[in-house]
Amino acid sequence: MDFTLTDDQRGIRDAVLEHCSRFPDEYWLQRDHEGVFPHDFHRSMAESGWLGVAVPEDVGGGGLGITEAAIMMQAVAESGGGMTAASSVHGPVFGMQPVNLFGTAEQRRRMIPPVLTGEHRICFAVTEPDAGLDTTRLRTRAERRDGGYLVNGEKIWISVPTPSGRARTAPRTASTPSPTSWPAACACSRRPSPESPRSRRSRATSATWTGCAGEPNGSAGTATGGCSPSTPTRSR
Structure with missing residues (x-):
């Protein structure tokens, strides 16, 4: 396997390193x-179009691929910001791919562009107390309801939770975890409530979703939508 970068890929790497040198x-x-969250850095990456490097042009992205996104992220991490810089932008770069691949056309137009421009910030909530990152054992559920899904579950070690207004999480639609039962993708809003761990500790990296509303998309068994940790909401 040849890992030699193409001229375009080297150009991406050099451009990102030059951009990061401003910080x-x-x-x-x-x-x-x-x-605190590196707001200036995140804003600059959004304004320069880097958050959408792997997303199609029809929703405001650069139309490249995951390989180019990985090259970009490696350059970000290589800069003085290290993983602090990388963690501040990896959610938009990679986390919206399930919406891009499986969302309806309306959902893609509504959800993806505000994340790429930095108007909406998302955190990445997959890990669970009893499953870690073993997605075959995740227990957070998305149960079908009229007009959408009801999401219940618990997530820990959430990446970049404090400045985020929304979360990309992974519930499942099957009744019990199994090696052949993979979780669905779900994009949820995340607003702190009095019962939320985040409202008690500004740096808490856990949340419990109870009664979160979600909406079905074009792929069977996949839910996208909005919800609040520990507080029931209506589907949007």
């Missing part, structure tokens, strides 16, 4: 000391 070590050291 020196001192910037990231200050973010670490303050313990």
Whole structure:
């Protein structure tokens, strides 16, 4: 297998490294000391179009692929920001792919562009207390209801939860986990409530979804929509 980069791929890498050079070590050291999200960096990546590198052009992306996105992310992590920088943008870069691949045309137009522009921020919520990242054992459920899905479950170690207004999570539609029962994809809004762990601790990385509303998309068994941790909502 040949891992040699093409000229276009080298151009992506060089452009991202040049972009990241605008944020020196001192910037990231200050973010670490303050313990805050790198808003300026995230905004600059969105304005430069990098968040949509792997998403089709018809929803505002660059129309490239996952390989190019991985090259971009490696360059981001290689910069002074390290994984702090990479974690601030990997959700939009990779997390919206299920919506892109399995969402309806209306859902793709509505959900993806605001994430790519930075208007909406998403976190990535897959890990569960009893399953880790073993997606065959996830227990968060998306149960079909009139007009959508009802999502119930618990997620931990959520990537970038504090500044995010929405979450990309992974419930399942089957009644019991099994090696052949894979979870569906679900994009959910995440607004803190009094019962939410995040409202008690600003840096909490766990949430419990109870009575979250979701909407079906074009792929059987897959749900996308909006919900709040620990608070029932209506489907949008």
